[in-house]
Amino acid sequence: MKTLFVLSALAEIAVLFALYFAGRKHVLSGMRLQPPLDRPPAKPLRAAMIVPVTGDTPTVRNGLASLLKQEYPGIRYVIVTRDEEDPATDMVRALIEGREDAVLLTSGPATTSGQKNHNLLAGVRHLGDWPEAYIFCDSSHLAKPDLAALLLEPLANEWAVISGGFHRVIPRDTVIPTLGMLNVCLALHCLQPIRAITQPWGGAMAITREAFEENGVAKVWAHNIVDDFSMGPLLAKKRIRTWPVADACLDTPLKAVKWKLWEDWLTRQLLYLKFCTPEMWLGALAVVWLFLFPPLAALGGVLGALLGCAGWWWLGAALAYAGGFTAVGMAFRNFSPRPMPLWHWMLGFFTTFLVTSWCYLRTWTTFTMSWRGISYKVTWGGRVVKVLRS
Structure with missing residues (x-):
């Protein structure tokens, strides 16, 4: 014993x-505590950001508003809700009113996949052959105006065909579940720079349309519970790894997190692991x-x-x-x-x-x-x- x-x-x-040491530099860069590398700007790609949305809460409103402020030339936004009954639909409609670069879609209820995947695929179909690259983002985090540029840089420079960011929890209190979610996210964040095992994160990832189509991502998503955990293993089998972008880090302010919310969220992440890998x-x-x-x-x-x-x-x-x-x-x-x-x-x-x-x-x-x-x-x-x- x-x-x-x-x-x-x-x-x-x-x-x-x-x-800790494997992820230290990457995590600190995500906190903007490391100076960014001085590189010439890449040639812009025709890019579209697809954001699945459900519910109308301050978190969703603020997160979506931050995504719609990207400083990237020619970017288009496709916001997808389930149906007119979803409270998010009217909220999104009001938020993008008068904008020619943004469109609202309703995808209908999913029957063979997770609703998020169903919404994402509706956005992909709507865009057709126009984009050279897709950006997929969640609406429940706060993004900086350069998120799209950071995610698209590896694609535009042909360093990779898929890139991924992550998020950091901003604790607004010291209750155990809030700090617990912070620590879990920190551990996952530390894993991001380990290219052999890193997975794309569905809250902020970009992929070329060519890679998306050639590797049959849409076919997998159409019958899968999750976007990132299904895409990662699919591409890894073809020796395609995600390019981790340290600076492409979103903020997730949290406070007064309930124990059940923490347990359910963490169990869901581990279930993705069980089902997909x-x-x-x-x-x-x-x-x-x-x-x-x-x-x-x-x-x-x-x-x-x-x-x-x-x-x-x-x-x-x-x-x-x-x-x-x-x-x-x-x-x-x-x-x-x-x-x-x-x-x-x-x-x-x-x-x-x-x-x-x-x-x-x-x-x-x-x-x-x-x-x-x-x-x-x-x-x-x-x-x-x-x-x-x-």
Whole structure:
């Protein structure tokens, strides 16, 4: 038991530090703390931004408004809602009134895929052969005016045929679920520059129309639950990797996040992993072991020592583990967009590992995905078997 604890604890600390250093430069660039590279501007592409929207909330209004302010020559916007009954439809119509560069579409309810995919494909069909590149964005984040230019630069310079940005949570309070979502997003953000495993993020990604059509992305989306997690593995099989654009980072202000919202959101992300890349989902068992075994073994060892059932060695080992874990937490605290009190930060950081493990275990008991008021029956590969209306 002692040897297993030591090895697991050392592995956990080492993996977390490796993640931190792998993503440090990329994350800091996304926070605009690293100076941008001085490069000549690329030749503009004929580009269209397609944004699926549902609901009318301040978050959606502000996010969509920020996307519509892109400083990119000739860009067109296609905003897609489900139908006239969706509150987003009237909101979008009012927001783009009088604009010749933006159009509103209604796609109708999805029957063979996730509603987001259905909306995106409606935008693609509407554009026809005009664009040289598509930009796909979510409306629930705040974008800077150069987002389109940053995403399109690798495509225009022919460095890649697909590029991706990410987002950072801006915590407006110190409640544990808010900090938990921040920490999960930071971990995912740190993975972005690792080209061998990076995935495009559906909230901000660009792809050439040629690559989109030649690789049959539309065919996959037409029957899949998700856009990015289906596109990434599809292109990876053809040795096409996403070009991570550090500066193309959106802001996601959050406050007063509820525990259920955090758990449901995190479970949904892990379900995408299960459905679309089951080999990675199974491999995540080792990660969950590292998240759970060291703290539980340390706690059990300390209790055993205090009760006379285990040696006092456990007290020293537990303190050493706590010190190492705290060092990791303080390192990741440097990524927080806002200063955080150490106690609140460490409590949120530690809880993130427990909740992530719990949400992962939840994915073993279901093949149903729920999102934005609609439930879907999903099978391996992310294929939608049935759309279950709520």
